[in-house]
Structure formats: structure tokens, C-alpha cells
Amino acid sequence: KKVQIDFVSVNPTGPLHIGHGRAAAFGDSLANILSKVGYEVEREYYVNDRGGQIKRLSSSVWARLKELEGKKVSFPEDGYKGEYLIEIAKKLKKELGNKSSEIAKGVDSKKKIAQKKREEKAESQILGLLGRFATNEILKEIKVDLEAFGVRFDSWVSESSLHQKKAIPEVLSYLQEKNYLYEKDGALWFKTSLFLSGEEDRVLKRGNGDYTYFASDIAYHQDKLRRGFDRIIDIWGADHIGYVPRMKAATQALGYPEGVLEIIIHQMVTLKRGKERISASTREGKFIPLKEVLDEVGRDAARFFFLSRTCGSHLDFDLELAKKQTPENPVFYVQYAHARICSILENARENRIKIKNPDEVKLDLLTTPEERELMKEISLLPDEVYEAAKSLEPHRLTTYLQELATLFHQFYTRHRVISEDRELTQARLMLVKAIKVTIGDVLGLLGISVPQKM
């Protein structure tokens, strides 16, 4: 069966921040888990590279560009205030050389009213150019950050490619045929209320002829559904919660059964610095970049932290605390168990102990409570993975790993693996090897590294 997971899909208007890290860790790990239980999984990133936000981005870049040229500008009120746009403006200036300033000058100086039309045209052209450049640059940064976080996508689909394919008018005429649309106040509306009581009808095509985001999103989902997936999973932030019913209604309108589209909402990550709460806003430029978190607490610790909690819980991320906790982070507890086992196996090798074939080893020698608990725990692995896949909850696996590591550390302090008793040594080496494989597999599913040494 084929499943597609759409996650992160951050608008290319700013770098990834801490909240996106949660979605990235969650989606990536979920993809690993589903693939482990036999699904053919595709990871997709949808790029919203059109619309009002890109216009705002463009004018923000333009303002930064003018600033660089020493002009006083009033920064657009609803613009993106983050400093990353200054870097992009610098880059833009370098690549375009003097050309940009000439164009900007031409537009800036409004001399005659007759010129106004031409200026407006030039302005929209420049903004378009700036928008494409900035979007591109930001997307590049996003890809670098994702790579550093160990997340790779199989497929990137952009909103503008849907426009090029004329996918939106196509899907609208389909809905029109089905009689799911109507005109009112010069706009084209979708009968959401037909599918869900309590939902209001929504505009798909505005009075000025532009399509709304909802319209292109319907086209996008139709495109996905046509690609033949048995399941489509969208992972969205809580700020899109109100959008869920609408999207599900649209899927039904397109003639697909309820349940093909699953939408997982992960709650926001609220940032704390001591007692002060900071809401992560890209627009205001107030956010902690994911990159910064990775540099400070590390990829493994960050992923484990995000994956230790249910995605429905509101998460307080205290950067100071996270940094402080780094050496005590449970991820090291688990990794340490693995490294210890590697060290035991290395020790066995140095003592020239040959590890026998499984069928030659007397496992019934493992009779201590610690050994029995460990064997029981290891045998739970398939169930744990299956349950994590079924419930779409990767965090079960972090809990499992901690339990397994605890049992191992207890066993380790109470019993020696390598001893005079050769038969017992063989049995324990086998046990310990099984634990190693188990920890390695699960850490792999979580996208966390599996160190031989620490």
C-alpha cells in the first residue's frame, strides 16, 4: 500500500524555526515507521510560492534593498521584519549589481503622473523578480536546515506549478458540474455546508478573479489523490486547525471516500526564555531558528526531545533548560546502552571469544530476573512498532527505548556478560547482541544516530 506524508511544508517566507523542527522530526519518523511496517512511503513538501504572503515578502525585500542603498524607507507594516531578509537583500544586490538600484531609482522617483502607469508596471515586475529570488534563497536555506536535521523529501510540489498546469480552473469546473459551487457577490463559493453542518461556505474565486488559497489547496489535494495513494497524511500546525473540516469536505466533494485524507494536528511549540514567553512569529521576526537549536543542543537530543511527547500536547521549549539538560538528555542514556554493548562485544573479540550460531547457544541459561525482563522487552518490539504505526504515534518508541535501556543498565551492573562460564557467556553475548540490534533499529526509526562509542 502506498502512503504519502505531507509535512513541514513551511511557506518560503523565512527560515525554519523550532516549531517546524517538531513537525520535521514527527513526520520523518512517522514515515520511517510506516515504511517499516510495509508501506511504500513518499515524503512530500508543498511550497506555497504565490499569493499575498509572497507579495509581502517581496515588498519587505525591496525595503531592505533600499535600506542597503542608504535610503530611508518606511518598512511595510505587514512585512517580514526578520533580519534574514537583510542577508538576502545583500545577496540580491551582489547578483544584480547596479541594475537593481537603477530599476529601483526609476520607480522610486515619481515625477510625472503620466509615468505612473509605467512605474506601476515596472514595480510589479520588480516585485515579482524580488519575490522569486527571495523565495528561492529561502527555500535553499530550508533545504540546508532540513538536511542538517536529517530529513529528506522525495517530492517537492509548488503552488505555482499547479497554476501552470491550470489545475485550479480544472478542479473548479469539476465541482461546478457536481453543483457544489455558486456565485454570490461577484465571487465563486464552495458549498462546505453541504458536507458539514456548522461549517460556512467558502470563497474559491474572489471578486477580482483571483483564486483563494483554499481553491489551490483543493487542486493540490486532487493532484495528490490522483497519484494513487491509499492514504494521504497531512501534518499541520495547530494554527490550521480550523481548516481541517473544509479540506475534508473538499475531498469528499471530489468523490473520494472519507478517511483517505488524514490530518494530524501538532500543537504549537511555545518558546520560553526563563519565565518570558515568546510566540514564534515569522512575520515579526521573533523566532528561534531551528539551526540555532541544532547547534546548541544537537540533532539527536532535539529529535528525541520532540519525539518524546505526544504531538497533541502543547510543548514548552525552554532554550536555557534545553541547553542545561543536554548532558542529562535521555537520548544519551539510550545511546550509552548501545555504546556499552559495542564495548562488550569488542572485549569479547579481544579475548578471542567466538560468537556461536544462535542454534548452538543455550538460551535457557538466562534465568535471572534481569535477563527474563530483557528478553520479554525485546520480544515486544514488533508490537511496539506496529502500534506506533497504527496510531501514528512515534513517541511510543522513545518510551520503549528508555524502558529497554533501563533494563539493560540494571542487568549490566548486576551481572557480567563475559565470564569463566563459557556457555553462559555465549548466551549473554547473544542477549546483549539482540539488545544492540533492537536499540539500533528503533533509533534508526527515530532518525537518531547509533554511536559505537561516545
Place this chain on the structure above:
RNA sequence: GCGCCUGUGGUUUAGUGGAUAGAACGUCGGCCUCCGGAGCCGAAAGUCGCAGGUUCGAAUCCUGCCAGGCGCACCA
């Protein structure tokens, strides 16, 4: 105002209607002749937001209330 989500020791949290609610951090006290002390053992710390209800049995299901988060556009 309406909708969705969340409330579990000081802090961060796990918990698929079932036994004495598990951990981790922090606090206090122990454990290195011997495979890695990033470890182990122990202690203090909980009216599972509050109040009802369903049930033989509720942190878990239902209702109401309180607190916090996120939404409620011809924005994306």
C-alpha cells in the same frame, strides 16, 4: 461569543476502562579490585485542574465549570 486542543509531584512528561498512577530533571543519602560511573541502588515529593455522572472498576468515557493554547477572511 463559537469551534478545536491541552491541564498528571517543584519542573518536563508517559499512561490502549483494570492491581499500589510510571519515568526523567531538580533535591537528599548510598555504590567504582573486575566487560565504559553519560551508570546502579535508595528516600522525600501526586486530592491525575474543579464539580457531578456512567461503570463492579475512571487520569482515561459523558456533562458542566475554571485556566491556558490555537483558530473563527473574497490572508496563506
